[in-house]
Amino acid sequence: MHLSWSLFISFLLFSCLIYSQENKQIQFKLLGQDDEMSFLSEKESKSVYEKLKWIDLKNNNSLSFGGSYRFQAESFINENFNHQGAQDNIWYLNRILLHALFKINQKFDAYIELSSSTAIGKTNVSPVDKDLLAVNQAFAAYYFNSNWSLLLGRENLGFGSRRLVDVREGPNVRRSFDLARIDYKNETTKLTTFFAIPVKNKEGAFDNDYVKSSETFSGVYLSKNFHKYINFDIYGFYQKDDDVTYAIGTADERRYTFGGRYFGSYKNVTFNNEAAYQLGLFGNNKINAYTLSLNAEYATKFIGDKTTIGLKTELISGDKNRNDNRLNTFDALYPRGAYFGRVARFGPSNLIDIHPYINTIYSKYYVAIDYDVFWRYSKNDGVYDAALFLQYPSTNTSAFIGHQIGTVTGFNFTNHLNIELETNIIIPGNFLKQNGATASLFHSVLTAEYKF
Template sequence: MKARFAVVAICFISMLVIRAQETVGNQLEFSLLRQNDEILIYPADKNGLYEKLKQLQLGKRSTLSFGGSYRFQSEAFINEQFSAELDQGDIWFLNRFQFHTHLKVAEKLELFAEINSSLISSKANLSPVDRDDLAVNQFFARYIFNDQWNLLLGRQNLRLGSGRLVDIREGPNVRLSFDMAQLEFQNPQTNVTAFYAVPVRLEQGVFDNDALDLQESVAALYWTQNWNKSNSTDVYAIYKEEEAKTWDSGTADDNRLSLGLRHFGSLGKIAYNNEFVYQTGSFGNLDIRAWTASFNLEYPIEIMGNKGVVGLKTEVISGDKDADDGVLNTFDGLYPRGAYFGRVARIGPSNLFDIHPYVNTNLDRFSLELDYVAFWRFSREDGVYGPPLNLQYPSDNTRRFIGHQIGTITSFAVNRSISLELETNLIFPGDFLADSGLDDTLFHTVFTAEFKF
């Protein structure tokens, strides 16, 4: 089975490489959210099959475009749960297909539809984000009132700011979608978005995901202001309601308001991206008082004559101080990226203090990244959570240090449509894990090949 999937993936990628060579003349920019793709194809350039099908001109002011992607991943662990006593033969294969169509009518109306098929083989215990045989990933209509105001209704992948609290969950096999209503104001300096959204609950079959399941919902007002070329801020309020949420202190309905400020830009050669969030609300009969502060600085460098950056991130994320004081201090990261510190997906944004230096560089079509992260529990009375904010390791000892993580990412851009990437991670358990009987070094690797058209 593994060999068959590998052969299919290799043949598919090879076919796409050949096809991609026919599209060199296209002027295309693929975005993470494909509704934001930049497509510039002039009638005089339409001399190939790809150009004729990629974007159709419908009258003078309307277009219909098509696109999609295929992503193959092979992922493996050794000591996946920091224990050599468990099965060490874990290697699985993931395939994700996406196809979309985008209709733009007279600069007034947009219709965007995207289907997704996320498949996996050779993995025994599936998480909710591993498999979704066939589903509607996005399907929305946007009405454009004028140059500043637009209204969106439907299903959408969503990313706010740097993706710290609301992201599309690109790392895992299945993206995060919301059924939502959104009103947006924008001009060159200002963007204000207000929305009410319900996250789509995943099932593994064909078109069987639950829509408008009000066990969980989120409403937000998000304001981005570009003060000048090097100084911008995000100010936001996000209110989330979730039934039967589980933290280390128990399970109850969690209703919380997140008030945030992000300051980003550059000062001379130094780029910065700093964010502070305070949360209040209720968890059952407990009051919520939680917070986080994140700091990120980058400085440009040269490595062997090639441009790169050296950076430092650090985060302080509150955890619960006392299970019996009537207050919950555990921070809720809301909808963060599925793998918060690399695709290894072991440590998530709650009850955490980390120091994260890194260096990145580009060598022609190669890009290389090396990073190191040291993790501590912020509170000794709270547990350690995974990226989906599920309780991974309960607080069963008073140790604070979780462990060290060393990661590498090597990427190669075959052309603008095809990219290859190899990521590796080592996590060395600290005292907290070791005293819980989890004292074996975790190794993780994932190979990714992706084609976009």
């Protein structure tokens, strides 16, 4: 614990020193390969940091480096919705990402990113908590022209609003795929077709397999932007997975997902609506499942520099009848690990939720407050966790799961350094109480991340 805090403080001091010497205009993105630093190619006088960040190899060739360090201190009270056992469970998560990008004449990219994710003080370590040393991404991309490209290798994958396919940034270990993908893009259109194999994370050093799994994921994703308030995504996915467990049992699954998204903004209103339907086979059972998500928010200056007031609601189907040879439980495929906040107690299957929220920004500070209320879509199906494993079986006829109240308070010191505190409290409803989960759960996580 003392070593973890020492590393954390050292990184804070180091970040402040480096920041005083480097250019402030580099824009860091979620994925390192998307960092925006093109202005360095034309800048004549570069700082020491900029010279290390981006190296001109002449003839439109370049080599760039970067990465991030993230520290998290996480704690629960009544972690399993009961008062049993010690309640002073606090652990520390550390994640380091280091990457290099080699670009040749705007025709070829070679990218590699190593990751190290560790957990200190946590008793039950999961695959999303610890991966001592791994190749998180390693791919080569060839650009046939300004429109078409081919990518082969290992990559973090995300589409659209990332409700169904996400990088999984919340947990300590990101999600990777070994894949082949072809992309087309112009000013208003982006089309991606791919075939991928999810990487199964292991705890050791360089022990994750390459292109070795019974699970596959493939599909097509089309984005079309007509106007700032008329934008559409249309997609079709196919997932093959063996030995999957739902409330009705365990079997091999072959699932197709077809969906669409309509999003944009009009004056001060932003909206993001999405629907998806699933069919296929789960053993001898036919799959018929769906989800509908509606989200609208209004921007004003009620508090601070900008205030956003929003409302989101989701309908996510669950299995209606265990004996009708049909599976109605929606599978969210590869969603965010923190789908309903970093507390991550409920996953996007068999749920109805209503989620009002308010966010405000003042200078470099931001605060978000949200309230979420959950019901079971079907009383014959259970409640699933963030990894889509059945957590609470359907042992009673109550639909109400509970209330969740969350806050996020953060401060952006620079575009390199951010500190954020998130808290959540979940008050059990009748369904959880009748499953023996009677105590309110409290969760907090302090996150500090430095990008370079």
